[in-house]
Amino acid sequence: MRLALDLASKAKGQTDINPVVGCVIVREGRIVGLGAHLRRGEGHAEVHALRMAGDEAEGATAYVTLEPCSHHGRTPPCCERLIEAKVARVVVACKDPNPQVAGRGIDRLREAGISVDVGLLERESMLMNEMFNKFIVTRLPFVTMKSAMTLDGKLAAKTGDSRYVSGPQAREMVHTLRHRHMGIMVGAETALVDDPELTTRLSVPAVHPIRIVVDSRLRLPLEARMLQDRSVPVLVLTVEGSDPGKRAALEAAGAEVIDCGGGSRVDLKIAMRKLGEREIGSILLEGGGKLNGAMLELGLIDKLLLFVAPKVIGGQAAPGVFQFDGFEKMAHAIPFRDVQVERIGSDIFLGGYPDYE
Numbered sequence: 001m002r003l004a005l006d007l008a009s010k011a012k013g014q015t016d017i018n019p020v021v022g023c024v025i026v027r028e029g030r031i032v033g034l035g036a037h038l039r040r041g042e043g044h045a046e047v048h049a050l051r052m053a054g055d056e057a058e059g060a061t062a063y064v065t066l067e068p069c070s071h072h073g074r075t076p077p078c079c080e081r082l083i084e085a086k087v088a089r090v091v092v093a094c095k096d097p098n099p100q101v102a103g104r105g106i107d108r109l110r111e112a113g114i115s116v117d118v119g120l121l122e123r124e125s126m127l128m129n130e131m132f133n134k135f136i137v138t139r140l141p142f143v144t145m146k147s148a149m150t151l152d153g154k155l156a157a158k159t160g161d162s163r164y165v166s167g168p169q170a171r172e173m174v175h176t177l178r179h180r181h182m183g184i185m186v187g188a189e190t191a192l193v194d195d196p197e198l199t200t201r202l203s204v205p206a207v208h209p210i211r212i213v214v215d216s217r218l219r220l221p222l223e224a225r226m227l228q229d230r231s232v233p234v235l236v237l238t239v240e241g242s243d244p245g246k247r248a249a250l251e252a253a254g255a256e257v258i259d260c261g262g263g264s265r266v267d268l269k270i271a272m273r274k275l276g277e278r279e280i281g282s283i284l285l286e287g288g289g290k291l292n293g294a295m296l297e298l299g300l301i302d303k304l305l306l307f308v309a310p311k312v313i314g315g316q317a318a319p320g321v322f323q324f325d326g327f328e329k330m331a332h333a334i335p336f337r338d339v340q341v342e343r344i345g346s347d348i349f350l351g352g353y354p355d356y357e
C-alpha cells in the first residue's frame, strides 16, 4: 500500500478534478502489476495494474489507495475489471467519497466473493486527496492559502517592496504548489503592485494553473504580464455593472470577465460557486492581505501554508497577511488545527486548517 500511495503521489497536479490513485497487485509474494491514474478521462490505476499483471492477476491481492469505482464515468467501472480478472482479495486504503461510488464499489466486490479489507493507511490516502474529497461532495474548490510573511506578520515593506520575503527553498516549494492546484488566485492590488506572471516555474516542466484575479473595479492593466502569455487562461472576477469599456478591452486582451454579484465588491461566495461550476477543483490563494482576510472571514479558506521569514520589516503602512475587521476577544480568534511545523532553508514553514466552528 505504501508503494501504491507513492505511485499515486507522483501524479499530484495532473489528474484535473480526479483523485490521485495507485494500485499494486501482488501474487505469491511477488509484485505482478503496478498502476496509477495519470490523467482524467484515461485509465484508472487498477486498469493499468491489471493490464500489466495479465493472467497473473488470478488469485492475487490488489492494493488500491481508493475504493475501486462502481460507476460508468469517463471509463468503465474498476470493480468489474477486478472481478473479471478473478482477483482473490482487494485491500483498500479509503472509501471513495464520490456520491456515485460511496461504498458501492466495495459492496460489489464482496457480492462477487472477493475478500475486501478497508482502512490500511487510510489517513495518508485521505490527506493525499483532500482537494478531491471536498470538491466531489460540495462542487466548490478547495482553497489553499499560501503566503510568506515576516516575523511581524507583514507581506511587504511599507513601500510595497516584497522581493523577497522568504528564501529560495520556500519559493521553489511555491512552484510545486502551483503545479498541484488547478487555479491560482490574487487580488487586483497584488496584480497591480507585483505584476506577477502566476505561472509554474520549476527546473522541470510543470503544469500551469488557471489565473484568477479578483478585481471589482477592473483595475488590471492591459499591459499586465499575465495578459501577455495567452497559453494559460486569465479569469477576471468582477461585479455586474463594472466599466463596460474596460471589460471589452480585457476581453480583447484574452481575459474572461465573470460577474460575481451586483454589489460594490466581488461576492467571494458566488465566485467560489462559479469557479466550481467550471470544474476548477482547487485554488491556490496567493494574496494579498485584503483578499486573504476577506476569504478567511467568509470561511472560504480550507488550508493555510505559511512561510515565516525570521526577520522584521516594521512600518505601520506595511501590509499584514490577513486584513479584516477582526474580533473583539482573543477567545473569538479563528484557531488552526492539525498544525504542522518544519524548517525550509532559513524559513519556518507552518501548515494548518482553519477551524471555523
Ligand code: AOF
Pocket (backbone or CB within 6 Å): 018, 019, 020, 021, 022, 036, 037, 040, 041, 042, 043, 044, 045, 046, 066, 067, 068, 069, 072, 073, 074, 075, 076, 078, 096, 098, 101, 136
Ligand atoms: C478508481 N480508480 O484510479 C480513480 C478513481 O469519470 P472518470 O472515469 O474520470 O472517473 C472519475 C471518478 O472515478 C472519480 O470522481 C472518482 O470517484 C473515481 N476515481 N477510481 O477506482 C482510479 N481515479
Ligand code: ZN
Pocket (backbone or CB within 6 Å): 044, 046, 068, 069, 070, 076, 077, 078, 079
Ligand atoms: Zn475506477
